[in-house]
Amino acid sequence: MAVPKRRLSRSNTRKRRSQWKAKAPALQVCPCPRKETIRPHHLCTHCGQYQGRQVLPEA
Template sequence: MAVPKRKMSRSNTRHRRSQWKAAVPNLVSCESCQAPKLQHIACPSCGTYNRRQVLDV
């Protein structure tokens, strides 16, 4: 198992971690009710997915 030989400085650690950030969720509009929803997930407001009713809302 790889182990660091020297302690990494605070500036190097923070510089590396500065690029580590959460991604903004990609929202699309539902095809039936036009509400914003996540891609590839059933619509939470109307319960449709791929033009089919899959959830009882």
């Protein structure tokens, strides 16, 4: 079994682990008239809709 000769530094370990989440989060367009961009599975902060349903009262 392979055994590393030296211990990896904390910065090198964190650099390697951070590479898999380097993509920007995906965004969707809200169906409200303002057409704001929202993250998937989140409600629109402007109109209070989630998946086409009114969840929060309009602000």
